[in-house]
């Protein structure tokens with residue numbers, strides 16, 4: 001069985017902007033895979049290439065072995081996408097929006113109805129089935145986006161910041177729904193700015209920056225890349241930095257009565273540090289261990305040193321709005337299916353492309 005996603009040397013240029021710059025990534029079937037990256041890293045562009053909303057300018061991309069361009073329908077039918085934007089037809093009851101969506105992907109009329117009901121039940125808004133999208137609350141809209149992604153019973157569920165701006169309770173509800181789906185075998189690709197979300201849910205995380213992969217690892221492996229801080233509080237201020245001999249120690253600093261020891265795993269060096277301090281005449285009273293968070297590792301791995309960064313990001317932010325809607329302005333709107341989709345899909349993801357490129 002081919003992997004859920006395999007991309008090699010993937011490139012996308014928007015005029016002068018290199019949104020994807022030789023991205024290599026493999027998402028195994030059945031995994032819960034997180035995609036992290038700072039604003040403008042290329043996450044949405046990557047997703048849009050997979051679902052056929054943006055045409056790549058180089059490299060190779062396939063979904064369950066289907067080339068995203070040469071076998072667009074095969075790739076697209078395997079994917080359920082919950083995009084960042086609420087790109088939903090607002091004039092129909094939500095159950096009809098789901099029927100249309102299922103029908104577009106070849107699901108029969110009778111099955112479409114059943115699937116729509118199941119999807120709405122799963123996300124907890126079945127009682128709202130006759131309501132138009134606009135009349136749903138913000139939280140229900142987020143639930144609906146997930147239902148719409150599920151209605152085709154996809155093998156690969158792509159969630160682009162599914163919990164952005166939702167309250168804690170809904171976030172936990174959505175986590176439960178997607179965790180259940182993953183347990184049932186659905187591969188999940190999740191982009192998020194909530195590091196805690198990636199840490200809790202994902203079995204593997206890819207960090208991308210400037211359109212390239214920085215690293216792929218489990219959340220645990222990533223946090224191990226950072227260093228912890230062990231603080232030892234003494235009975236009196238230290239006059240000088242004690243010499244601590246242990247190859248696991250990366251650095252020692254002193255601040256009054258606090259000695260801070262940086263090490264890959266602070267808890268492992270506690271006995272050795274205390275023993276050495278006591279041998280040098282210090283009296284430790286208390287200790288505190290601060291573990292590196294995935295967030296710190298992430299910031300470290302994606303930190304940009306040059307000062308031009310802020311300016312570059314500021315410019316990015318306007319284009320980002322377009323990116324998330326799947327348009328492709330600088331290329332004159334060369335999206336793969338901006339024009340190619342039938343009316344039955346015009347209420348869906350691809351309609352946005354057409355609208356946005358007007």
Ligand SMILES: Nc1ncnc2c1ncn2[C@@H]1O[C@H](COP(=O)(O)OP(=O)(O)OP(=O)(O)O)[C@@H](O)[C@H]1O
Pocket residue numbers: 014017018019037038039040041042043044045046315316317319320322323324326327328329330
């Ligand atoms: N339609 C477009 N036209 C021109 N430039 C674009 C377009 N879409 C995206 N870009 C640029 O491509 C780069 C990658 O954008 P993309 O939206 O894919 O990043 P992202 O990682 O999804 O960001 P965010 O986390 O802010 O959603 C950015 O520099 C962005 O400005």
